[in-house]
Amino acid sequence: MPGVRLWQSVWRRVGPVACLAVCAGFWTCPKAAAQPPTALQHTTIVLDAAHGGEDLGAALGSVPGAEAAAPEKVVTLALSQRLRALLTARGFAVVETRQGDVAMDEDARATASNRVRAEACLVLHATNAGSGVHLFVSSLAPMPTQLLMPWKTAQAAQVTNSLKLGNAIHAALSAAGRDGDLALTIPTTLGRTTLPGIDSMSCPAVAVELAPLRDKDGKVTSEVTDADYQTRVLNALAAALLEWRSEAGAA
Amino acid sequence: MTPRYQKILFVVLFAASVAMTAVLVRLRERAHDRLLQTAMSEGTTAPTVAPLEQVTLMVADDETSTLAPETIALPLPDDPQARARAVLNRLLSQYYGAQSQHPLPPVVNPVESVFLMPLRRASEDSGKSTDRIAIVNLSTQFAASHPSGLETETLTVLSISATLHANLPQVMEVRFLVGGEQQATLHGHADLTQTYLTAASAAASGAQP
Numbered sequence: 001m002p003g004v005r006l007w008q009s010v011w012r013r014v015g016p017v018a019c020l021a022v023c024a025g026f027w028t029c030p031k032a033a034a035q036p037p038t039a040l041q042h043t044t045i046v047l048d049a050a051h052g053g054e055d056l057g058a059a060l061g062s063v064p065g066a067e068a069a070a071p072e073k074v075v076t077l078a079l080s081q082r083l084r085a086l087l088t089a090r091g092f093a094v095v096e097t098r099q100g101d102v103a104m105d106e107d108a109r110a111t112a113s114n115r116v117r118a119e120a121c122l123v124l125h126a127t128n129a130g131s132g133v134h135l136f137v138s139s140l141a142p143m144p145t146q147l148l149m150p151w152k153t154a155q156a157a158q159v160t161n162s163l164k165l166g167n168a169i170h171a172a173l174s175a176a177g178r179d180g181d182l183a184l185t186i187p188t189t190l191g192r193t194t195l196p197g198i199d200s201m202s203c204p205a206v207a208v209e210l211a212p213l214r215d216k217d218g219k220v221t222s223e224v225t226d227a228d229y230q231t232r233v234l235n236a237l238a239a240a241l242l243e244w245r246s247e248a249g250a251a
Numbered sequence: 252m253t254p255r256y257q258k259i260l261f262v263v264l265f266a267a268s269v270a271m272t273a274v275l276v277r278l279r280e281r282a283h284d285r286l287l288q289t290a291m292s293e294g295t296t297a298p299t300v301a302p303l304e305q306v307t308l309m310v311a312d313d314e315t316s317t318l319a320p321e322t323i324a325l326p327l328p329d330d331p332q333a334r335a336r337a338v339l340n341r342l343l344s345q346y347y348g349a350q351s352q353h354p355l356p357p358v359v360n361p362v363e364s365v366f367l368m369p370l371r372r373a374s375e376d377s378g379k380s381t382d383r384i385a386i387v388n389l390s391t392q393f394a395a396s397h398p399s400g401l402e403t404e405t406l407t408v409l410s411i412s413a414t415l416h417a418n419l420p421q422v423m424e425v426r427f428l429v430g431g432e433q434q435a436t437l438h439g440h441a442d443l444t445q446t447y448l449t450a451a452s453a454a455a456s457g458a459q460p
Contacts, residue, residue: 057439058399072399125440127400129354130313134402139451189316193405194445209401218349 042093043245046113046121046203049073049080049096053103058127060224070225073101075126079210079230083122086238092245107151110200114154118203120165120244122237123195125209126224132187133173133233134209137162138199139192154202161204165244166190169206172240176232186213186233208237301326308342309413311353311406318406318413321345335365335385335419342414343393346407353406354398361393363431365415370423384424384446385415389437391430397438404441416449423449 050072051057057072077098084094097112098104104112113121127134143156155162173188198205210233213222222229303324310321325341327334339362346355370382397404412425427443428434434443 051439055439125401127398127403129398129400129403130316134316134400136401136405187314189402191316191402191405193401193409194442194447196442196444207401211400211402 042091043120043241043248044093044095044116044118045087045241046116046118047080047083047087047094047096048109048113048121048123048197049076049098050123050125051076052098052101055103057125060126060128072126075210075224076124077101079124079126079234082230083124083234083237086234087241090238090242092241106197107200109197110151110154113205114200114202119248120241121198121201121203121205123198123205123207125207127209127211128224130211131214132189132211134211135166135169135188135190136195136198136207136209137166137190137192138205139194140199149202151200152196153199155199155205158202158204162206164247165204165240166206168244168247169208169237169240172236172243173233176236176239186236301328306338306341307414307417308338308345309410309417310342310345311410313353313403313406316402316406318410320417331419332365332367335367335415335422336362338414338418339365339387339411342410353403353410355407356396356398358390358393358396361390362387363390364388367419367422381421382423383419383421384426385419385422386426386428387411387415388428388431394429394434394437399438399440401440404437404439408437408441408443408447412447412449425449 052073055073057076059069060072060075061069077100080096081099084096087094095112095116095118097109109123138155138159140153140156140159142159143153145157149157167190170188170190173186176186195207198207210224210230212220212224213229215221224230304327306323306325306327308321308323309318311318323341325337327337340360343355343361344357345351346353347357348354365388366386367383368386370380370384397407408427411427415422415425425447427437427447429437429443437443
């Protein structure tokens with residue numbers, strides 16, 4: 001069979017080269033995808049809805065502990081999904097660490113965020129304590145970026161950027177209530193603390209904790225489950241990330 | 252027929268036992284009177300009360316997410332570990348009630364014990380340093396009833412760390428136990444596996460020195 005022999009001889013000469021080319025494609029394609037995106041590419045944001053699975057988090061609502069109270073894991077997931085829609089509409093590429101009611105440990109969350117080399121990571125929490133929005137940045141001391149960062153202190157190389165991101169979110173939330181109505185003001189605090197999940201993230205990362213709105217007597221005026229209140233906060237977060245992206249592009 | 256000498260012996264022994272009973276009762280009454288007389292004659296001594304000392308509490312405020320120093324007078328024992336426990340229980344009692352700026356549910360003895368141990372750093376080869384690490388053992392009930400949230404739990408931990416440093420300056424680091432065992436978080440958020448640096452605690456919460 002001359003046809004078969006011809007194919008065999010062609011395969012002997014071309015086969016190894018083709019195999020090498022295919023293998024090289026497999027090795028280089030993920031590397032190319034893992035390159036940090038330029039200003040023209042999508043900016044990747046990681047949204048980490050805290051808790052999940054058996055870890056319910058805080059019981060939220062007017063009567064914590066009652067059946068009507070919403071578990072924190074449900075509220076954070078809803079916030080993550082709503083923010084994802086807002087950010088996607090603004091041209092961001094969004095990665096959620098969890099999209100359902102699944103349990104994830106802190107290492108798994110950090111791994112998921114580090115894999116995509118995001119420009120910003122937001123860890124979403126909710127609580128009944130305090131008022132407004134509480135922002136937290138890692139308390140690690142800043143360190144220069146190294147080729148290999150220790151896992152538990154990987155955030156140290158990004159702490160300065162995380163503080164900038166925290167300040168941008170703080171400014172956006174503070175501006176959200178300045179439309180002539182002081183009642184719309186969202187009190188916002190920015191602090192630093194030790195957070196195992198964030199401390200292992202290699203992206204600029206901020207923990208965002210949503211608390212109820214209260215009047216001057218401490219009475220709750222908007223619960224964290226209030227859809228309008230959530231919308232105002234999420235719009236402010238989206239505006240802050242837009243500002244963050246424009247500043248990063250300019251830099 | 253009972254012999255006569257046995258009857259006489261029985262009567263003598265019975266009379267002796269009655270006499271002995273009477274003597275014992277009388278002796279007991281005299282001893283009781285003597286004790287009462289002694290107690291009444293001694294002067295009443297006042298219970299020993301430790302002198303009042305100035306204590307600085309680093310009080311958390313949820314609205315501003317800061318710690319503010321507040322000075323009060325408190326009787327404190329001499330033992331540093333007992334002092335630390337007394338100060339911390341006083342600090343946490345400050346938070347009971349809805350009017351508090353950092354409301355916590357009331358718990359009896361939220362701090363079960365405080366251990367102060369020498370802090371030996373790798374760079375020091377001798378034990379001359381006076382720096383201490385404080386191991387704060389919180390009660391299980393306190394942790395379980397603490398409001399769940401990133402800010403509220405963090406402020407409680409920072410408030411305890413900063414208050415320890417304010418009153419015992421040699422305490423440079425703080426670690427936490429719950430019910431005598433290590434616990435991952437206070438109530439789902441604040442990390443209790445880490446060692447808290449007391450100086451950093453005050454700075455992180457925006458406290459004024």
